[in-house]
Amino acid sequence: MLEPVSVGLKFGFLIVLYLFLLWVAWSALRDLRRGRGGVVQADQLRASDATGMYDAAAGLADPQEGFEPRLLVERAGGHEAGIAYDLMNGATLGRGDVEIRLDDPFASSRHARISREGHVVVIEDLGSTNGTYLNEQPLTGPQPLHSGDRIRIGDCEFSYLQ
């Protein structure tokens, strides 16, 4: 008497199961298509925000257009290659509790600092043990950065873009 109900339940169970799995798989696929998920999007968002705020604060809308200093990860432990960090407010690199954390045995806890003054972005070594290399030359004092410059700390490599 209850046979059809039983069979119906079994197939109902399988259908719900597969619909659920399809939903998860589809969402995962959409995640992949969208790029790299939450993290990088957040970084990009932050970059555009910062630019907007800077524009407003400086009140010099015209010359600031398109000036977007950023640090592109070429290869660095703990960072995905290809993502870029916004340098509008400068950043400190190192192994300790700093803006850009480097997972590298050759990095000091506060290794190097990048700061911005107007349209000039400057990098300086913070007295690190193993040095900071700008285009494979060891840094001695603060140096201005130009688009395309390569920065190396231990095994981590970045390039500067603006």
Place this chain on the structure above:
Amino acid sequence: MSARNRELLGLVPASLLVTAGFAGVFIQRSNALSNVSLTYGAIFLGLCVAGHVFIRMTLPYADPYMFPLVALLASFGIVMIYRIDSTLARQQAQWFVLGLVLFAITIVAFRDYRKLERYRYLIMLCSLGLLVLPRLPGIGYQANGAYLGIRIPGLFVFQPAEFAKIGLVIFLASYLRDTRQVLVMGARRILGITLPPIKHFGPVVVIWGVAMVILVVLRDIGSSLMFYGGLLAVLYVATSRLSFVVVGLVAFALGAWYLGTHIAHVHARVEDWLHPFNSRLYHAQLGSYQIANGIFAQAAGGMFGQGFGESVLTIPGGGPLLPAPQTDMIYAVITDELGLFGAAAVLITYLLFVARGFKTALLARDSFSTLMTAGLTSVFALQVFVIVGGVTRVIPLTGVTLPFISYGGSSIVANFVLLALMLLVSDRARRPA
């Protein structure tokens, strides 16, 4: 839709499945549809929602699919165990609640899970200690020739390997985070094989050597495959040197060959695996009876299975037709009752969970998190492989549990801790800066 709302939505199918499953079992049992099945579904949904609300409060950015996938697996487990033995299902439900509690405790206590790194040697020693426990006289007990668990009389039976796997992965992740560059850069080539420097690689070899010896002493080959695979996975993720994996696999193959030919208990398992339908082995004590009947059960399932509660688990005159259906052979019972489609769905669920795990490992921003998540995911995946492979006769059958589905307190609790760690990493990785 926000991540947390998606997670909540994902719990609905899991509870529907519990309801449908229990309804199916009830119909078969008493030939009457009872509203008790709805109650079970509602209680299950309530528990999952409690877990969800907790995640919503503590880990708002964590991966939204892991928890529903686990709920789905657990609902499968509860239904199947209920169908096998209703008292075991009640116990399993209690373990599920305890697992959720421990899940919450882990999240609160290890909010900054990176502090685990500070205790890595302590964690390693505890894990090794846990592995030894089952061999101690008085509390250890033997099942089918392997020393799997410890028994505190009158209280509970406990399988320490389930917890040891988490501890050893944490140790390895934290150790290799510091030494991986040295391992790669200090490597020398000898006879065309790249070997890592002994000074830094030594500790890894020693730890794993000890773990392997213990496992040989305990004669639990399934767990040793799981641990060893986990080690190689973390090592590969840390160094991206395929040669380490190849050397490791060759070493494992040699060890397995030695065990298979020289240790009687393991040798018997291999023989059972190769010739399950041989009538001498089939009728032998602890012979291939279980594995052969597992195969028959799966074959009886066909495409869509026989339906809930329809499979035959005991011989009419008494005695089990399928020994250990609630633990080792639960996959065979699922295949019997839900057929190829049901079994494939279980495997897809595991696959999706593992995919989420590796995705989390990729998103993690520091290498300890990456290594730990990749390691935990690999160990989890290998555990599924070892038991499903054993039941389907891909590899010799050994007694590990099917995570979140099999009956067993330590298994479900330990896997909830594993889930908590993965969600913690995921929350940190996906949090907008």
